[in-house]
Amino acid sequence: MDDPKLSKSRRSFVEGMAGGALAALAVPAAAQPAEAPVPAGPRPLAPGYPRPPFPVQQQTWPGLASRMQPRPDHGETSYKGSGRLMGRKALITGGDSGIGRAAAIAFAREGADVAINYLPAEEPDAQEVLQLIRAAGRKAVAIPGDIKSEAFCQRLVSEAARQLGGLDILVNNAGRQFSCDSILDISTAQFDETFKTNVYAMFWITKAAVPLLPAGASIINTASVNAYDPGENIIDYAATKGAIMIFTKGLAKQLAKQNIRVNAVAPGPFWTALQVTGGQSPDKIPTFGQDTPMGRPGQPAELAAVYVLLASPESSYATGQVYGAVGGRGGP
Numbered sequence: 001m002d003d004p005k006l007s008k009s010r011r012s013f014v015e016g017m018a019g020g021a022l023a024a025l026a027v028p029a030a031a032q033p034a035e036a037p038v039p040a041g042p043r044p045l046a047p048g049y050p051r052p053p054f055p056v057q058q059q060t061w062p063g064l065a066s067r068m069q070p071r072p073d074h075g076e077t078s079y080k081g082s083g084r085l086m087g088r089k090a091l092i093t094g095g096d097s098g099i100g101r102a103a104a105i106a107f108a109r110e111g112a113d114v115a116i117n118y119l120p121a122e123e124p125d126a127q128e129v130l131q132l133i134r135a136a137g138r139k140a141v142a143i144p145g146d147i148k149s150e151a152f153c154q155r156l157v158s159e160a161a162r163q164l165g166g167l168d169i170l171v172n173n174a175g176r177q178f179s180c181d182s183i184l185d186i187s188t189a190q191f192d193e194t195f196k197t198n199v200y201a202m203f204w205i206t207k208a209a210v211p212l213l214p215a216g217a218s219i220i221n222t223a224s225v226n227a228y229d230p231g232e233n234i235i236d237y238a239a240t241k242g243a244i245m246i247f248t249k250g251l252a253k254q255l256a257k258q259n260i261r262v263n264a265v266a267p268g269p270f271w272t273a274l275q276v277t278g279g280q281s282p283d284k285i286p287t288f289g290q291d292t293p294m295g296r297p298g299q300p301a302e303l304a305a306v307y308v309l310l311a312s313p314e315s316s317y318a319t320g321q322v323y324g325a326v327g328g329r330g331g332p
């Protein structure tokens, strides 16, 4: 609640909730043990994912998925692997929570060893993911640190490759989004941090990784529906996502000669920590995702298979592509 980046109106809304609606929010923690066994038998044809209204909630950035109500579904109890990434070595930024966690769980269950990067404040979420990777019988590597530093990005890549014994999948997924109703409220510091996290870090990490990547490797960047249909209150963020999309398409042309594929995923609204830590104004959380044709936000688990497909040689002719999952509106 003490995040200086919260706008005045948002801060008073949050503070107003602190003693009232927020305190009254007594939703029990969803029972979702980190190492719940993957159930046998067929998957449900239409999983009953949560729909709005959601409980009023707000966390100080970067937040924890494990404290969200309801807890996001990252595939902990549902994703079943079939050896599609056997023996592969993946680095995923923002692998502690949300979309990156869903990719990390799926990659491990498909047979990959996985290194995740995250911020030190996210250690509780990261520990859950590391346990899940190990429970899948794969090597789990934790490399916390701030990707706004070029020097750290270089260390991140070399350390991931050293501990994994190589690198052939890179997922640039970490991201930052702070909602501001007016351009007049976007400080230079916020603009800079958003571009450093979403664009510069992707550039630094990719630049460090390319010399290490073998033919057949796959780079996957997380773009957004905002690259095509920008939200009016996240214009700095949307600009980074447009940059990621174009960077992906250009780099794909350049690296095709080395048979390294570069693709992006463009999610619509997904139920993740990014949204309840300033990504949306707090008053929009209860109805988050309601304005899509699906009438609900996506759950990170619903994107896992897209990352697996793009990481796998099964999609060996797909490069420079952007895969959407947007609930029906604004896709690539």
Ligand code: NAD
Binding pocket: 062, 065, 093, 094, 095, 096, 097, 098, 099, 100, 117, 118, 119, 122, 145, 146, 147, 148, 173, 174, 175, 176, 177, 197, 222, 223, 224, 225, 266, 267, 268, 269, 270, 271, 272, 273, 274, 275
């Ligand atoms: P999330 O908060 O669960 O994940 C974002 C992660 O980014 C954090 O867990 C954190 O580890 C990492 N991160 C942020 N700043 C960092 C820094 N300076 N150093 C190191 N790590 C840092 O939220 P998410 O929604 O899963 O976000 C993952 C990606 O998906 C982001 O790129 C986001 O822009 C994108 N995306 C999300 C949505 C959505 O609706 N949730 C929609 C489109 C795109």
Ligand code: MG
Binding pocket: 062, 063, 064, 065, 096, 097, 098, 118, 122, 125, 273
């Ligand atoms: Mg996180």
